[in-house]
Ligand SMILES: Nc1ncnc2c1ncn2[C@@H]1O[C@H](COP(=O)(O)OP(=O)(O)OP(=O)(O)O)[C@@H](O)[C@H]1O
């Protein structure tokens with residue numbers, strides 16, 4: 636728990652990004668961004684290409700350290716921690732370009748994080764009890780993604796939407812507290828976009844999982860998000876409900892590529 640003072644009754648944020656910047660040489664990819672995400676929230680992060688959205692996720696998940704600023708997760712300062720420690724604390728993410736093992740089946744992909752989490756990945760043989768527990772969890776995850784009919788097929792034989800679903804389920808395998816999704820509908824057609832949007836909504840509603848997603852498709856954002864944060868040129872341009880953001884002239888200007896007046 637954070638030691639910070641807060642009003643009685645207000646939930647402590649699950650994620651608190653405190654004045655974080657990341658420079659690459661002379662380029663300021665993320666510029667003094669502060670943001671909190673409450674437990675159970677579904678937050679969208681939007682912004683034009685190159686705005687720093689993926690870099691922001693890389694900072695949260697610990698792929699590289701910020702140039703300045705702090706990141707607190709569940710009240711703990713995780714800024715110096717490597718990604719695997721953050722994963723162990725309950726952070727999971729997916730990538731802008733889907734990352735799965737393409738030649739393995741859906742079930743085999745899901746087995747990997749479960750065996751790692753159980754500390755059994757290098758064991759020559761699992762005990763029957765461990766194996767039964769892992770199989771049961773795989774069943775649950777496959778059902779969550781509606782992939783029962785295709786779970787025994789290599790992932791590279793499945794449509795992109797099912798590959799993305801598999802990746803999301805892999806992130807869920809560890810029962811995270813915070814799920815970071817980087818453009819989950821990138822490169823998808825209308826039907827696949829709809830299916831992934833429904834999956835994310837179901838996860839959020841049924842499990843109460845806290846989710847932050849980067850997304851370009853405004854239909855997805857406005858359909859899903861409780862709140863939206865807008866990044867432009869590395870800085871936080873605004874935050875609000877979907878309705879507030881839709882009305883915000885600076886956001887519209889950023890999307891139309893006009894000069895942005897802060
Ligand atoms: N590892 C890196 N080294 C150097 N520059 C980087 C690195 N990662 C990102 N950048 C630069 O930082 C800026 C922000 O990139 P980033 O990928 O975070 O944007 P984005 O908002 O995710 O864009 P997109 O919508 O296209 O995915 C870009 O100018 C990019 O070239």
Ligand SMILES: [Mg+2]
Pocket residue numbers: 688689690731
């Ligand atoms: Mg990106």
